[in-house]
Amino acid sequence: MAIERKIAAIMFTDIAGYTALSTKNENKILELLDKQKQILTPIIEEFSGALHNKVGDGLLFTFPTVTDAEK
Numbered sequence: 001m002a003i004e005r006k007i008a009a010i011m012f013t014d015i016a017g018y019t020a021l022s023t024k025n026e027n028k029i030l031e032l033l034d035k036q037k038q039i040l041t042p043i044i045e046e047f048s049g050a051l052h053n054k055v056g057d058g059l060l061f062t063f064p065t066v067t068d069a070e071k
Helices: 018-024 026-046 066-070
Strands: 009-013 050-055 058-063
Touching: 009 026, 018 026, 026 050, 026 058
Parallel strands: none
Antiparallel strands: 009 058, 050 058
16 A cells, blocks of 8 residues: 655644643533634634644644745
């Protein structure tokens, strides 16, 4: 099986203070995670990016080119 290679720009986001906030107010942190995704996803998609993975408070996005990512 051939390996497909492609160039991509990768962006990973993280919420500052997430761990401390998550121990204090679980409902607030869940709202914050939803808000993060609601705000970022349409912007990322507008510039040809895609959400690939969620890890805790982090979101992993990729873009087909560096030019798309830096707009």
